[in-house]
Amino acid sequence: MKLVTRSLALASLSALTLATAQAETIETRWADVDVETVAEGLNHPWGLAFLNDGRMLVTERAGTMRIIEADGTHGEAISGLPEIKVMRQGGLFDVKLSPNYSSDSLIYFSYSEPESEGSEITSTAVARARLEDNALHDLEVIFSQYPKEEGGRHYGGRLTFSDDGEYLFIGLGDRGHRQDDAQTLDKHTGKLVRIHPDGSVPEDNPYVNEEGALEEIWSYGHRNIQGMDIQPSTGHLWAVEHGPQGGDELNRPQSGHNYGWPVITHGEQYGGGEVGIGFKKDDMELPVWHWTPSIAVSGMVFYDGNQFPAWQGNVLATGLRGQQVARLEIDGDHVIHQETLELGQRIRQVQVGPEGYIYLLTDNADGKVLRLSPAE
Amino acid sequence: MKLVTRSLALASLSALTLATAQAETIETRWADVDVETVAEGLNHPWGLAFLNDGRMLVTERAGTMRIIEADGTHGEAISGLPEIKVMRQGGLFDVKLSPNYSSDSLIYFSYSEPESEGSEITSTAVARARLEDNALHDLEVIFSQYPKEEGGRHYGGRLTFSDDGEYLFIGLGDRGHRQDDAQTLDKHTGKLVRIHPDGSVPEDNPYVNEEGALEEIWSYGHRNIQGMDIQPSTGHLWAVEHGPQGGDELNRPQSGHNYGWPVITHGEQYGGGEVGIGFKKDDMELPVWHWTPSIAVSGMVFYDGNQFPAWQGNVLATGLRGQQVARLEIDGDHVIHQETLELGQRIRQVQVGPEGYIYLLTDNADGKVLRLSPAE
Ligand SMILES: [Ca+2]
Ligand SMILES: [Ca+2]
Ligand SMILES: [Ca+2]
Ligand SMILES: [Ca+2]
Numbered sequence: 129m130k131l132v133t134r135s136l137a138l139a140s141l142s143a144l145t146l147a148t149a150q151a152e153t154i155e156t157r158w159a160d161v162d163v164e165t166v167a168e169g170l171n172h173p174w175g176l177a178f179l180n181d182g183r184m185l186v187t188e189r190a191g192t193m194r195i196i197e198a199d200g201t202h203g204e205a206i207s208g209l210p211e212i213k214v215m216r217q218g219g220l221f222d223v224k225l226s227p228n229y230s231s232d233s234l235i236y237f238s239y240s241e242p243e244s245e246g247s248e249i250t251s252t253a254v255a256r257a258r259l260e261d262n263a264l265h266d267l268e269v270i271f272s273q274y275p276k277e278e279g280g281r282h283y284g285g286r287l288t289f290s291d292d293g294e295y296l297f298i299g300l301g302d303r304g305h306r307q308d309d310a311q312t313l314d315k316h317t318g319k320l321v322r323i324h325p326d327g328s329v330p331e332d333n334p335y336v337n338e339e340g341a342l343e344e345i346w347s348y349g350h351r352n353i354q355g356m357d358i359q360p361s362t363g364h365l366w367a368v369e370h371g372p373q374g375g376d377e378l379n380r381p382q383s384g385h386n387y388g389w390p391v392i393t394h395g396e397q398y399g400g401g402e403v404g405i406g407f408k409k410d411d412m413e414l415p416v417w418h419w420t421p422s423i424a425v426s427g428m429v430f431y432d433g434n435q436f437p438a439w440q441g442n443v444l445a446t447g448l449r450g451q452q453v454a455r456l457e458i459d460g461d462h463v464i465h466q467e468t469l470e471l472g473q474r475i476r477q478v479q480v481g482p483e484g485y486i487y488l489l490t491d492n493a494d495g496k497v498l499r500l501s502p503a504e
Numbered sequence: 505m506k507l508v509t510r511s512l513a514l515a516s517l518s519a520l521t522l523a524t525a526q527a528e529t530i531e532t533r534w535a536d537v538d539v540e541t542v543a544e545g546l547n548h549p550w551g552l553a554f555l556n557d558g559r560m561l562v563t564e565r566a567g568t569m570r571i572i573e574a575d576g577t578h579g580e581a582i583s584g585l586p587e588i589k590v591m592r593q594g595g596l597f598d599v600k601l602s603p604n605y606s607s608d609s610l611i612y613f614s615y616s617e618p619e620s621e622g623s624e625i626t627s628t629a630v631a632r633a634r635l636e637d638n639a640l641h642d643l644e645v646i647f648s649q650y651p652k653e654e655g656g657r658h659y660g661g662r663l664t665f666s667d668d669g670e671y672l673f674i675g676l677g678d679r680g681h682r683q684d685d686a687q688t689l690d691k692h693t694g695k696l697v698r699i700h701p702d703g704s705v706p707e708d709n710p711y712v713n714e715e716g717a718l719e720e721i722w723s724y725g726h727r728n729i730q731g732m733d734i735q736p737s738t739g740h741l742w743a744v745e746h747g748p749q750g751g752d753e754l755n756r757p758q759s760g761h762n763y764g765w766p767v768i769t770h771g772e773q774y775g776g777g778e779v780g781i782g783f784k785k786d787d788m789e790l791p792v793w794h795w796t797p798s799i800a801v802s803g804m805v806f807y808d809g810n811q812f813p814a815w816q817g818n819v820l821a822t823g824l825r826g827q828q829v830a831r832l833e834i835d836g837d838h839v840i841h842q843e844t845l846e847l848g849q850r851i852r853q854v855q856v857g858p859e860g861y862i863y864l865l866t867d868n869a870d871g872k873v874l875r876l877s878p879a880e
Binding site: 157374394414415416417418419420421457459462463464465466467 | 533750791792793795797833835838839840841843
């Protein structure tokens with residue numbers, strides 16, 4: 129992969145104009161990719177959703193949500209959000225449109241919810257509300273992680289709807305100091321949760337009939353889920369999570385399965401395991417793929433657009449420390465090839481726009497929305 | 505991965521001594537690895553086998569086979585080899601000891617066999633002979649690729665015995681200009697072959713009862729098999745082969761399966777295929793893993809020694825152009841992680857010695873045997 133800076137502007141333009149009109153081109157195996165900045169001035173953007181009119185909805189970890197106009201400008205923050213505890217990794221996380229957004233105008237978002245005003249005891253919570261005139265209305269909290277915890281780490285926070293819109297998956301984390309809770313079923317800590325969009329529990333969730341287990345749980349043994357998406361060809365959920373130090377994972381979380389944390393990991397070894405190294409254990413799932421050393425995996429998406437035909441069905445996974453998009457070719461439930469696109473910036477999330485372009489969020493105080501398109 | 509040159513010698517030694525006493529250290533995730541030269545002065549070494557007394561048997565593509573003493577020295581070439589046509593990629597290829605070597609003293613080797621003396625029409629052939637006093641005795645050709653072909657490319661040539669010693673697998677190639685023959689069963693071109701060590705055909709080979717098909721064939725659709733080994737935990741055969749330009753492959757060849765060449769490939773597209781790109785087709789196997797761009801994959805082995813406990817069961821695959829060992833972590837039939845060890849030299853083959861160290865052959869006119877051991 130080679131990086132080429134290509135000026136799209138005329139030489140007579142001013143230096144300032146040049147800076148924003150330049151596109152970098154990344155050469156990859158199957159496509160040369162232009163990287164353009166389409167919006168900037170965002171405070172650690174975390175989640176991105178496309179409205180149906182060319183505008184985008186972006187969350188900022190600092191607790192604000194903004195609409196970005198088609199020309200990249202953005203104004204006042206959206207009003208009507210609940211109290212959000214902004215602390216360390218905590219704040220406002222992901223946002224998704226309702227599967228019926230065109231009729232119900234609902235948006236769903238996740239955030240760090242304090243026990244009481246100003247408290248540092250928090251849950252990862254999910255709320256929904258109607259978006260109208262840059263304001264949220266009829267706010268309803270549909271999920272709140274039990275129990276609330278101290279500390280400001282490993283909130284998870286990604287949201288993904290199933291293809292039919294019947295289910296909402298919520299990726300959670302172990303809250304940093306509650307590692308062992310990822311293996312117990314009486315807490316949401318370290319779990320992947322599945323609910324209906326109204327917050328009710330699906331009857332076929334794996335632990336609805338198990339005494340002492342929380343019925344929202346879908347899968348367990350997760351350290352800190354940071355990206356999720358539905359595979360277009362199968363409808364299956366896939367997810368990425370942070371490893372401890374190395375061992376970032378791609379998993380295909382299935383109902384009632386155990387993804388191993390903190391018993392097995394490909395990061396710095398933690399104990400347990402069959403071969404004395406802590407990689408494997410019976411009844412625990414190995415990751416489909418792992419990044420060791422860690423790229424600090426953040427968002428992920430299945431590419432399903434028309435701009436990059438050779439990438440159809442590939443997983444695109446972003447890295448913070450790794451400053452990259454990892455492109456993974458998938459066969460069945462397995463990765464058969466990885467190519468890395470070096471972006472040179474911490475990337476928080478990746479989404480595919482309605483026209484098939486790829487959008488990235490950079491994780492900075494002056495965060496950007498980048499757009500990847502095929503180079504001419 | 506970082507490369508550190510570490511002097512093992514005292515500063516007072518001469519420059520010449522220093523050059524051979526130095527070990528490079530490669531830092532990897534799970535082990536720091538010393539790289540030492542244990543033999544040199546070999547002419548494009550291709551195959552390596554360990555005798556039971558600390559000595560090694562090495563083939564040179566130029567048509568010679570030598571015994572390397574425990575101290576790295578080597579003398580006269582072994583006498584008694586058949587006529588070998590040395591031309592372009594052709595010459596002497598792999599060597600393996602008989603599964604019963606301690607009682608029968610037989611070695612098996614593969615080479616470019618001319619139609620008649622000096623002819624450039626050749627087969628990839630396999631012979632066996634008793635090794636005694638630096639000479640081969642009772643030479644017997646047990647396999648010869650049908651038909652003999654012109655040209656000096658894509659001979660394949662790797663040999664691997666099954667765990668029980670009942671079967672000998674022979675990896676072949678499409679001979680460069682005979683691509684389409686990889687899909688027809690009436691020729692050995694582009695096939696993986698399975699025979700008994702005496703050259704007879706196993707009764708359960710997939711095409712023994714199929715009219716017009718060659719009964720030695722195990723699997724087909726291979727471009728140029730360059731490495732093979734048996735997976736210790738399963739007894740399954742795995743193999744690597746060169747792609748056209750990109751798309752080097754790791755496969756797990758099964759009886760009667762089609763590995764796609766030249767219809768599908770992850771290298772430069774060749775036509776056919778479901779998505780208009782030529783990656784997939786019904787009834788053709790996708791590779792377990794592919795390297796795109798190509799590393800010019802050469803040898804492979806499953807690591808099963810005690811010197812690198814964290815690498816147990818990993819595939820080590822070597823690259824010529826890639827100048828590397830790719831370490832692949834395997835779960836079931838799938839790769840879940842790749843780490844690359846940069847060697848800075850074209851590597852032809854990798855084998856695990858009886859003490860668990862890793863031995864590499866460098867592909868040069870002044871070729872070397874390198875040994876990888878854990879750094880102190
Ligand atoms: Ca795991
Ligand atoms: Ca999608
Ligand atoms: Ca193939
Ligand atoms: Ca072996």
